[in-house]
Amino acid sequence: MPFTTTHLRLISPLIHPSSPSIRSLVSANTKPFRLSASSAAMDSNSSCMLVLSGKSLAENEIAESLKSNSTLKLPDNSEVSIHLQSEIVKQESFDVELFMNSLATNRFGRLLIWSPRLPSTHDVVSHNFCELPVGAVCVADVQFKGRGRSKNAWESPKGCLMFSFTIQMEDGRVVPLLQYVASLALTEAINYVCSRDGLPCLDIKIKWPNDLYLNGIKVGGILCTSTYRTKKFNVSIGIGLNVNNEEPTTCLNAVLRKLSDSTYQFRREDVIAAFFNKFETFYDTFINQGFQTLEELYYKTWLHR
Numbered sequence: 001m002p003f004t005t006t007h008l009r010l011i012s013p014l015i016h017p018s019s020p021s022i023r024s025l026v027s028a029n030t031k032p033f034r035l036s037a038s039s040a041a042m043d044s045n046s047s048c049m050l051v052l053s054g055k056s057l058a059e060n061e062i063a064e065s066l067k068s069n070s071t072l073k074l075p076d077n078s079e080v081s082i083h084l085q086s087e088i089v090k091q092e093s094f095d096v097e098l099f100m101n102s103l104a105t106n107r108f109g110r111l112l113i114w115s116p117r118l119p120s121t122h123d124v125v126s127h128n129f130c131e132l133p134v135g136a137v138c139v140a141d142v143q144f145k146g147r148g149r150s151k152n153a154w155e156s157p158k159g160c161l162m163f164s165f166t167i168q169m170e171d172g173r174v175v176p177l178l179q180y181v182a183s184l185a186l187t188e189a190i191n192y193v194c195s196r197d198g199l200p201c202l203d204i205k206i207k208w209p210n211d212l213y214l215n216g217i218k219v220g221g222i223l224c225t226s227t228y229r230t231k232k233f234n235v236s237i238g239i240g241l242n243v244n245n246e247e248p249t250t251c252l253n254a255v256l257r258k259l260s261d262s263t264y265q266f267r268r269e270d271v272i273a274a275f276f277n278k279f280e281t282f283y284d285t286f287i288n289q290g291f292q293t294l295e296e297l298y299y300k301t302w303l304h305r
């Protein structure tokens with residue numbers, strides 16, 4: 001695995017003390033309560049915090065209902081506390097506003113579940129698949145049971161972009177191709193951010209089937225799992241991309257620093273929003289015209305050429 005679990009220091013989000021849902025977390029005479037994600041990060045038995053938000057009113061209503069019905073569960077039934085983004089006063093971690101403002105999709109990424117630390121984003125979306133709208137995404141700053149392909153563990157420290165989202169398909173024959181659509185959307189998202197922000201182009205390539213390599217070193221991977229239910233394939237797509245953690249190999253920002261004098265840093269929020277923007281376009285092409293329309297670009301991005 002390319003990533004280590006060193007440097008797990010987390011920045012705490014600040015929760016609004018008047019929120020009834022977090023009253024239990026606030027002692028009677030306290031000032032605004034700072035929920036310590038860092039202490040949670042060190043204790044795998046502690047409750048997992050999920051913060052929900054939506055791109056528009058419709059998704060915010062879904063978020064409210066998921067919260068008020070305590071719908072979301074973890075596979076091992078361990079404790080989960082659910083909050084709305086509107087209850088978070090300040091957050092120096094994943095910047096939900098930045099992500100939502102850059103998101104330009106109709107379906108994907110519009111309902112966001114963010115957590116400072118959880119077992120696996122993939123487990124959250126797969127386990128709660130039927131309760132979530134199609135395209136819902138779960139993002140974590142740190143995972144402590146990150147999953148890779150072939151039952152490998154995916155080490156998931158801070159600085160790595162880690163997310164999983166839901167998608168539903170009717171034609172099982174094309175489900176295996178989804179991983180290629182996702183890997184292509186990820187490389188194109190990185191290329192888009194580079195060109196938009198005037199950065200040098202990074203040599204980001206896909207190694208078959210869906211690993212991402214930067215200058216010959218693995219920096220990302222994709223995990224697709226599916227179940228068949230009521231004539232539909234419920235597919236969970238999980239992506240790990242090392243944006244800002246150099247240990248033990250490399251990351252986007254380390255390579256960028258070598259290529260450019262600028263102090264620019266890739267932000268996870270920019271990359272994930274660009275990913276969904278690309279993915280939605282590619283997915284529509286894939287469903288309407290087949291993968292062959294994307295094939296040329298896919299092979300152009302291949303490491304194996």
Ligand SMILES: O=C(O)CCCC[C@@H]1SC[C@@H]2NC(=O)N[C@@H]21
Binds near residue numbers: 120123222239
């Ligand atoms: O083996 C691989 O290369 C695929 C790794 C996929 C890791 C991502 S990180 C976000 C999501 N949650 C997980 O537990 N795994 C995937």
